[in-house]
Amino acid sequence: MFGGGGLDPRKMQQMMEQMGIETDDINAEEVVIRTADEDLVFSNPEVQRISAQGQETYQIVGEPNTRAASETADDDESIPQSDIDIVAERAGVSESDAQNALEAEDGDLAAAIARLE
Template sequence: MFGGGGLDPRKMQQMMEQMGIETDDIDAEEVIIRTADEELVFTSPEVQRISAQGQETYQIVGEPDTQATSDSSTDDSADEQAIPDEDVEIVAQRAGVNTEKAREALEAEDGDLAAAISRLE
């Protein structure tokens, strides 16, 4: 694009500034990307924010650890995060129980709302 062969980083930065492109390094400790099927966790990534024409984009450099979102852990805080609070509220309202009992039923049924409601009724 710029013919990058002999361009030193300072000149590249000057050209980007002339075009209205600003970059900013972010001192990130962790970046998490969640999809329906997996969770990508970048520990100690290099993150850069790029601002151009009123838009901000983020560039992440690093190796992610891939985990399935249905991965169960013995850590209680991880279990609580695995079940969305909205699901807990729905089960609690439908079954007429408090949120603690609703969460327990959801955990026992691996997050299945219908099964958790049936279990409590």
């Protein structure tokens, strides 16, 4: 953006503040970008909110998993199969146990994994 290859990070931060640009790190567990054809699911991404001139922009750094739109739940009560797979794999449990934990934690992947560990 600024072409400051060797610029000191503190100096860069001062320049950004002078221009009215504020940045905040967001401790995100998951980010989902839903399109008509697919969902891009970022697990444990680095997310930064950038506020400048009254507008907020979000920057996401991470490697997404892709799931087809057909895998997305048709209603809000259903847990997506891809979430069940993630929890089962990370916690080393059956899909049934993973689904039960996700339902108990209202679909929160991190809380479901923590519940099972």
